[in-house]
Amino acid sequence: MLGQARRGGRTWPWGLGAALVLLLLALWVHDPRGLHFKADDFPTIAYASEFGRVLRDFAGPQYDLSFFVFHRPLITLSLWGDFQFFGVQPLGFFVMNLLAFWISLVLLQRILALAMGGAAGEIAGLVLALLWLFHPVPIASLEWVVGRVDTHVVPWILAAVYFHLRARRGGAVWPVWLSAVLALLTKESALGLPLILLGVDLLDRGKNAPKQPGLPSLVFLVLIPLNLLFRWIYLGQLLGGYGFLKAARLDLPAMLEGLANTLSLSLFPREVSSPLLQWGLPALLVAGLLLFCRQAGKGGWRRLAGILLLGMGLFGPLALLLPSMRDPANQRYAYLACMGPWLGALALLQLPAREGSRPRTLSPLFLLALLWLLPAQTREKGRMAVHDRFVAQTLRLMGEAARMEAGIAPNLPLVLSGRAGAACHPQRFLWGLGSIQKPPFVRAPQFQREVVSLRALHPSATPVPESLAAAGLKAVVRVREDGDSLRLVLRRAQRVREARPLGFTGRLDLAVQKRAKAQGDRGPGFALGPGFGGEVALCTSLGSYLLRLPTRPRERLSLWELLTLPIQSEGAPLPGLWILWNAFDLCPEQPLQLFWREGGEVVHARLFVDRAFTKGLARAMEGARR
Numbered sequence: 001m002l003g004q005a006r007r008g009g010r011t012w013p014w015g016l017g018a019a020l021v022l023l024l025l026a027l028w029v030h031d032p033r034g035l036h037f038k039a040d041d042f043p044t045i046a047y048a049s050e051f052g053r054v055l056r057d058f059a060g061p062q063y064d065l066s067f068f069v070f071h072r073p074l075i076t077l078s079l080w081g082d083f084q085f086f087g088v089q090p091l092g093f094f095v096m097n098l099l100a101f102w103i104s105l106v107l108l109q110r111i112l113a114l115a116m117g118g119a120a121g122e123i124a125g126l127v128l129a130l131l132w133l134f135h136p137v138p139i140a141s142l143e144w145v146v147g148r149v150d151t152h153v154v155p156w157i158l159a160a161v162y163f164h165l166r167a168r169r170g171g172a173v174w175p176v177w178l179s180a181v182l183a184l185l186t187k188e189s190a191l192g193l194p195l196i197l198l199g200v201d202l203l204d205r206g207k208n209a210p211k212q213p214g215l216p217s218l219v220f221l222v223l224i225p226l227n228l229l230f231r232w233i234y235l236g237q238l239l240g241g242y243g244f245l246k247a248a249r250l251d252l253p254a255m256l257e258g259l260a261n262t263l264s265l266s267l268f269p270r271e272v273s274s275p276l277l278q279w280g281l282p283a284l285l286v287a288g289l290l291l292f293c294r295q296a297g298k299g300g301w302r303r304l305a306g307i308l309l310l311g312m313g314l315f316g317p318l319a320l321l322l323p324s325m326r327d328p329a330n331q332r333y334a335y336l337a338c339m340g341p342w343l344g345a346l347a348l349l350q351l352p353a354r355e356g357s358r359p360r361t362l363s364p365l366f367l368l369a370l371l372w373l374l375p376a377q378t379r380e381k382g383r384m385a386v387h388d389r390f391v392a393q394t395l396r397l398m399g400e401a402a403r404m405e406a407g408i409a410p411n412l413p414l415v416l417s418g419r420a421g422a423a424c425h426p427q428r429f430l431w432g433l434g435s436i437q438k439p440p441f442v443r444a445p446q447f448q449r450e451v452v453s454l455r456a457l458h459p460s461a462t463p464v465p466e467s468l469a470a471a472g473l474k475a476v477v478r479v480r481e482d483g484d485s486l487r488l489v490l491r492r493a494q495r496v497r498e499a500r501p502l503g504f505t506g507r508l509d510l511a512v513q514k515r516a517k518a519q520g521d522r523g524p525g526f527a528l529g530p531g532f533g534g535e536v537a538l539c540t541s542l543g544s545y546l547l548r549l550p551t552r553p554r555e556r557l558s559l560w561e562l563l564t565l566p567i568q569s570e571g572a573p574l575p576g577l578w579i580l581w582n583a584f585d586l587c588p589e590q591p592l593q594l595f596w597r598e599g600g601e602v603v604h605a606r607l608f609v610d611r612a613f614t615k616g617l618a619r620a621m622e623g624a625r626r
Contacts, residue, residue, distance in 0.1 A: 014122040015110055022105045022129055029133060029377075030101070030142050032094035036391040041145040042432035042441065043587075045088065048079035049440050061235055064611075066618040067585045069235050074186040075149055088441050093145045100151040101142055105129040107158035108339070112346075114165045115204055124346060127366045132339055134373045136269050136380035140332035143384045149187045150335035156183035157193055157336070164197050164217060168204060180220060184227055189317035189336075191227060194220040196313035202306030251323055258322030259315060265331055266338040267345070269376030285344055307344055314340045342366070386484055387428055394429075394477070397488045398437050401475040402447045409496060412604060413450035413539070413593050414477065415470040420455035422483025424543075429453065434541030434590045452539040452593055458579050461545030461567055464537040468595050469544065471602035472496030499526040499594070499605035502556050508563075509610035516560040525558035531599030536562065538576070539593040540583035547576065557596070559607075577617060584614045 037045070047053055047063050054076050057063070062070040078096070086092025112125030132138065141147030160179035167173045176197075183190035197217035228238050263282040270277060289304060314337040315322070324330045331338070346366070394416075401414050414437060416423065423429050435441065437449045454464050470476045471494040478489045503524035504512045516523040534551040537544060547565060549557075563580070566573035580592065591606040 014113065014119075015106075018109045018122070018126045018129070019106045021126070022109070022133065023102055025130070025133055026098060026102045026105065030098055030139070032091060032098050032142075034388070035090055035094050035143050036388045036395070037088075037090050037093075037432075038144050038387060038391055039146075039428055039430055039432040041093075042435035044076075044146050045079055045083060045093075046435050046438070046440060048076045049083050051080060054080045059234055064588075065585055066615055067582055069237055070188065071231060071235060072149060072185070072187055074182065075146075075152060078148060078152055079145075083440075090145070094143065097142050097145065097148050097151045100148065100155055101138060103155045104151070104158055104336075105133055107155060107162055108132065111158060111162050111165065114162065114169075115200075123364065127364065128339065128342060128346065131342055131366060131369055131373065134370055134377055135266075135338055136373070136377040137266070137331050137334055137338040139377065139380045139384060141335050143381075143388075147332070147335075150189075150332070153183055153187035153190055154336045156180075156186060157190055157196070160193055161196060161200060164200060165204060168201075168216065176220070180223055184223065191224060192313035192315075192317045194223055194313070195309050195316065199306040199309030199313060202302050202309065205302075254323035254326065255319060256322075258325040261328070262315075262318075262322070262325050262331060262334050262337065263341050265328060266334060266341045268372060269380075270328075282341075285341060289344060310343065311340055390423065390428055390484060390486070393486045394423075395436060397477045397486055398449075398451065399442075399447070400488055401473070401477055402437055402442070402449050404475050405449070405473060406446045408474070408493075409472045410449075411498060411606065412472045412496065413452045415466065415473060415539075416451065416453045416455075416477050416479065417466040417470065418454075418478035418486075419481060419483050420453045420479050420543075423479050423486075424453075424455055430542060431586050434587045450590055450593065451541050453541055453543055454539070455543045457538075457540065457543030457545045457583070458567060458574070460574075461579070462548070464539060464544040464546050464595075468535075468537050468546075468597070468602065469539050469593075471595070472604070494602055496602045496604050497598075499557075499603050501525075501605075502527050504559075506606060507608040507610055508559065509613050510616060512559070513613060516558065516563075520560050521554070521556075521558045523558055523560055525556040525560075525562070526594070526605045528554055528557050529598040529601075529603070531597070531601075532557075533597045535596060537593075537595040538562075538580065539595065540580070541587055541590055542583045545579070557594075557605075562594075578621060581614065581617050581621065584609045585618065588614065 044063065053064075054073070057071075057076040058073040062068075062072045062076060079093075082093050082096055106129070109122075109125035109129040112128055113121040115121065116124055138151075141150040156179050160176050160183060163171065163173075163175040163179060167176055180190070180193055183193060194217065197220050198215065201215045201217045231238055257278075260282050261278050263285070264278045264280075267281050267285070268277055289307060318325070318333055318337060321330075321333050325333060398414055405412070405414070416429075416433065433451050433453055437447070437451055439448065442448050452469065454466060454469060456463050466476060466478075470491070474490065474493045476489045476491060477486055479486050501524070503515070503519075512524050516525075532551075532554065534549050536547045536549060536557065538547060545567070547562070547567075549561065549565065563577045564575045566575050567579060583590075583592070588609070588611050591608045594605040594607060596603050
């Protein structure tokens with residue numbers, strides 16, 4: 001794999017030298033020391049710590065969730081393996097992310113070297129790998145453990161491309177199949193691999209001629225229908241993806257804008273959005289490619305088709321995400337695709353004008369791009385450093401609060417209040433908040449606690465006052481006004497009484513739901529005392545909201561009223577279950593925390609939700625949307 005070239009009677013190990021250079025630079029640029037787990041890292045590591053769950057992910061949706069339907073068993077397996085070696089020490093997890101990135105850099109360099117041949121190919125491959133190494137887009141995936149969905153799939157994709165080039169020169173074909181299957185078991189974006197291989201067939205011509213001309217990659221197109229069939233059988237849907245994308249309509253203008261923004265940001269990362277840059281750079285690149293191909297004759301148009309197929313293979317799997325990529329903060333999805341425009345520019349400036357002619361040696365000029373990539377990378381690393389500091393503060397303050405509450409009202413959750421909404425960046429909290437004070441991250445039972453956030457669970461919902469949700473606590477972790485720091489607020493705890501379930505055990509399952517629907521206000525619920533104020537706080541680790549019930553004499557707080565009373569939104573009113581479903585699905589082991597007042601007393605209740613109920617609710621919601 002590590003190629004050599006002969007110069008002046010001596011053999012130069014180009015590939016080995018490039019690999020060592022890339023390793024040293026990767027360790028320097030992306031030093032993994034001091035990084036912390038973020039958001040999804042907590043629940044995913046907790047889930048993957050049990051091998052039975054790892055095996056379950058091979059034949060079902062990842063993490064057994066419905067909000068997003070992914071099939072990425074090798075990601076879960078990699079988390080389990082890291083957990084066996086490193087426990088809950090973040091450094092080892094991030095080293096594995098960096099190792100996968102380094103392997104990808106080496107493979108990219110070898111692909112260009114093999115495709116172009118000679119010293120020009122070796123240099124072009126190294127330059128392109130350096131641009132990727134210093135590009136700001138990979139940072140979010142490298143410094144976020146679950147970002148390995150990108151760092152771990154790309155080596156398999158690039159390995160398939162490399163072995164395909166080798167196969168075209170007489171090598172074995174089975175490594176291509178193996179790499180492709182492993183890529184599909186790692187992330188759905190590998191579905192574009194057959195198109196990438198087809199593009200390689202069209203581009204792999206010229207002086208370094210292969211032994212297998214034509215389009216041998218056509219056979220790999222069978223992977224697309226086979227993978228979709230597998231998803232239909234085992235996951236119940238073809239594409240899956242994030243829950244918020246299932247109901248999204250195909251917005252072609254938004255997709256084109258997101259694509260243009262991604263192409264532009266890949267070439268010229270910037271802080272200030274500029275329509276001229278957003279549309280001008282991609283247009284200039286496309287115009288240059290068309291002009292180049294016209295001058296290159298018949299072979300040039302074939303190359304253009306190859307470049308377009310490469311683009312389809314890279315960006316096609318991102319199609320539904322492209323509207324969200326109008327936001328520069330969402331460019332992490334372009335982990336590998338950010339190299340697509342650079343490959344196009346390389347085809348424009350580096351490849352020979354005519355087949356068989358000597359390639360131009362302009363690739364060193366690409367190093368000038370580091371002048372604008374380095375400041376962008378520094379900004380992105382600074383942004384991630386803010387996230388790390390925020391997480392470190394959260395872990396420290398939540399631990400202090402748990403120690404203060406040890407042995408006192410163990411059923412009460414820790415509370416994140418203040419500008420909690422400002423803390424809900426995908427790389428900070430949301431899904432992971434409810435796992436940070438539980439095993440395997442906190443082993444001592446006396447310090448294990450549930451955590452709730454008082455951010456609004458829905459934009460139209462009434463926020464929950466801190467005085468209600470934290471009534472029985474001595475301390476509250478509060479987000480400051482800047483949204484990037486926290487403080488531990490000491491307060492005078494108020495006595496809290498635990499509510500008594502009526503007509504059920506405190507767990508909501510399909511049978512309880514059926515009785516609640518049939519019996520209404522007289523069905524399962526929680527006992528109420530005199531002085532009920534009519535306001536109930538429903539709190540989860542994803543967010544909370546305050547529900548206002550009709551003030552009338554009542555002896556129980558019925559589940560049916562509690563979970564079906566609608567919240568008025570911009571569109572149609574949303575039943576409470578539709579708002580809470582996301583929390584039930586993403587946090588299946590965390591109970592819904594309820595608080596209300598009876599006179600001067602605060603009452604607390606916990607509602608555990610059965611997994612079968614959540615999945616049934618997901619199917620009902622999907623049917624209602626249709």
